[in-house]
Amino acid sequence: MVKEKKAKTRKKVSYAKWGYIFLIPFFATYTIFSLIPLISTFYNSLFENYRSGLTQIGPNFVGLQNYISIFQSDLLKYFGNTMILWIIGFVPQIIVSLILAVWFADFRMRLKGSTFFKTIIYMPNVIMAASFAMLIFALFSDDGPMNNLLIKAGLSDGPIRFLATVWGTRGLIGLMNFMMWFGNTTILLMAAIMGVDASLFEAASIDGAKSFQIFTKVTMPIIRPIFIYVLVTSMIGGLQMFDVPQVLTNAKGTPDRTSMTLIMFLNNHLYSKNYGMAGALSVILFFITAVLSMFVFIMLTSSGNKKGGRN
Incomplete structure (x- = not known):
């Protein structure tokens, strides 16, 4: 009997260690490509390190001077630009995506060709942003098809300079962000x-609830976690907005830098090889993203818990 018990214990395999073994590739990849660069960026942000002509200045330790210089610049203006551009694109995106998601997910409506429409609305998401920006630039240029159409239709006496006005440029950037990402948001919400x-x-229909009541009282509370995920990831993407305004405004954030985003500001420092300032701005952007994401997450989850407690 003792020998049989020993044989059984020997045959037992400890699967706990395999979980840690399978986690090693993730942690190794994260450490090499995320954690080490993050620490390196913070370290380099404490040094003066730039190129003046052919002369390399630094690296010289300057402490927090790079951060002071960043806050004394137009950082708040560029942060405001970034948030405005994100909101202009996100608000219509989430409204349209919710409507389409409810329609496509409602089996009672029996929409024909829903698979075809899902494919069509997702297609802009796979197009390169730079290519999409060039297309919009060509369509809305002073002598582009959109102006020709407005003039021929009698809606305008002359060409409208969309890219020469503040809200014209911001509107086009918001339009592109909306068209590029509403398909992806629709798929997530629909799932x-x-x-x-x-x-x-x-059960809600039997109790006499109307469609809007079902949406607000049943659908939205249940899909709240996915909605929070969409909101937080969209905000992070908005803070990282770069390619669309970079191409559309020729990297200048025209007019009068009202379309200059934080990442475009960061790219200017990298282009001028001012690595200390670029590192400081990267660290500031990291903390801004983390704080805003946590704020949105806490606000939405706490409001959901309060409603759940009242019920």
């Missing part, structure tokens, strides 16, 4: 809605 138990919708 969340399809994961809701259909019996909940049927």
Whole structure:
């Protein structure tokens, strides 16, 4: 009996260690490509390191002087530009995506060709942003097709300089961000809605709830985690906005730097090889992103818990 017990214990395999072994590639990749560069960026932000003509200045330790210089610049203006451009694109994006997600996920409507439309609305997401920006630039230029159409339709006496006005440029950037990402947002929200138990919708309908009441009282509370995920990731993407305004405004943020984003400001320091200032701005952007993401997450989750407690 003792020998049989020993044989059984020997045959037992400890699977706990395999979990840690499978996690090694992730942590190794994260350490090499994320953690070490993050620490290196923070370290380099404490040094004066730039090129003046053919002369390399530094690296010289300057402490927090780079951060002071960044805050004395137009950082707040560029942060405001970035948030405005994100909001202009995100608000219509989330509204349209919610409507489409509800329609596509509602089996009672029996929409024909839904697979085709899902493919069509997702296609702009796979187009390179630079190519899309060049297309919009050509369409809305002074002698482009859009101006020709407005003039021939009698809606304008002359060409409208969309890219020469503040809100014209911001509107086009917001339009591009909306068109590029609303398909991806629709797919995410639709997947969340399809994961809701259909019996909940049927029970609400039997109780006399109308479509809008079902959406606000049943659908939205259940898909709140996915909605928070979409909001936070979209905000992070908005703070990292670069390629669309960079191409559309020829890297100048025209007119009068009202379309200059934080990443465009960072790119200017990298282009001029001012690595100390670029590192300081990167660290500031990291903390801004972290603080805003945590704020949005806490606000939405706490409001959801309060509503859940009242019910």
